[in-house]
Amino acid sequence: MLCGAVVALLATLVVPPTPGRAAPKCGPSGERAPTTTPWPLRRLEPGAAWRMTRGSGVLVAVIDSGVSATHPALRGRVRDGRDFSGLPQHAGQCDLAGHGTMVAGIIAGRAEAGTPFTGIAPSARILPLRVLPDTRRTNDESLPGQIAQAIRYAVDNDAEVINLSLETLPTPQLAAAVEYALDNRVVVVAAAGNQQQQRDEPAYPAGYPGVIAVAGVDEQGGHVGTSISGDYVDIAAPGHNIVAPAPGGSGWLTEPEGGTSFAAAYVSGVAALVRAAHPELSPAQVASRLARTADAPPEGRNDQVGHGVVNPYRAVSNLLGTRSDPPLGAMAEPTPVTDPWARERVVAIWAAAIGALLAVVLLVSRPVVRSGRRRGWRPGRRPLEAPDDAAPEPTRP
Incomplete structure (x- = not known):
């Protein structure tokens, strides 16, 4: 019964990206590079924040299906990782699903000549920690424990931001690992979860206190229909019609349906920028800063997009008190942005x-x-x- 539940949960979140041709040994090779700037970059405009920081010196742990270090957009950005799934290939740098590489590219991919793609924090580095061998082998009932081990490994190996673009069952071991990360001043960002049908309970690990839970929006700014709603949702980011690096070579993968996995990656990239610009902030203060500076919905916070769509420039530049920021749950509306x-x-x-x-x-x-x-x-x-x-x-x- 537990196995079946895990399969159902992860099947709703980790969807195999659409490859252009047969997948090589360590992941799909993808298609040709995009010819126009992906809409999430036009929407978020991270270049405005790059005048202040590009995320240099920040290590982001991607706990996922692995991250390829060979794609030009990620070459030189990916540290030696570790596998927690039982696969022998290349520690965390073999990504059979392509999911983790897409997430890492959104966070820290660098621009290539002639390619209008870049990550949100292109000078940050990635620590790949593999817990999902591929999307067809997510029925391992020990998955929550593997995620917990990966979280502790990330903390002990100097990660400042942890990205969890996945969903699993809540366990005491997983909750303790999240608390360990927060106690050690590590920002934890997680996908709010995708749904195939209406559900009332939160997704985990996004539902744990202190975790920044991220919902998805589309090109028109509307809430993505499959993105789970709830009072635990903190913020939103692009989660529809996504393009990002493929693990097998130099190609690109597209995900028309998107998902909160990729929305979480965009927020992790912004969190890396904030970490680089304001290293003195605690995880709670980073979360508060992201919420206060988000593009808020007209009526204020709601259960679909939380405090609104993340805004990289405001999050990095807005002058907020580092001692007086209230806890994330205590805020009703974002504070007006200071005019520089x-x-x-x-x-x-x-x-x-x-x-x-x-x-x-x-x-x-x-x-x-x-x-x-x-x-x-x-x-x-x-x-x-x-x-x-x-x-x-x-x-x-």
């Missing part, structure tokens, strides 16, 4: 006002000056005193 040009604008207004005042003074004083000059006044010269009637007339020589 407000001070300069005030100075310009005052300068214009003073200039106008001086112009008025000059116009008013000009007739007075002319009249004074006709009477003998010059700058720096005392005005002539009126003659004293009692004074004697000066003697002429």
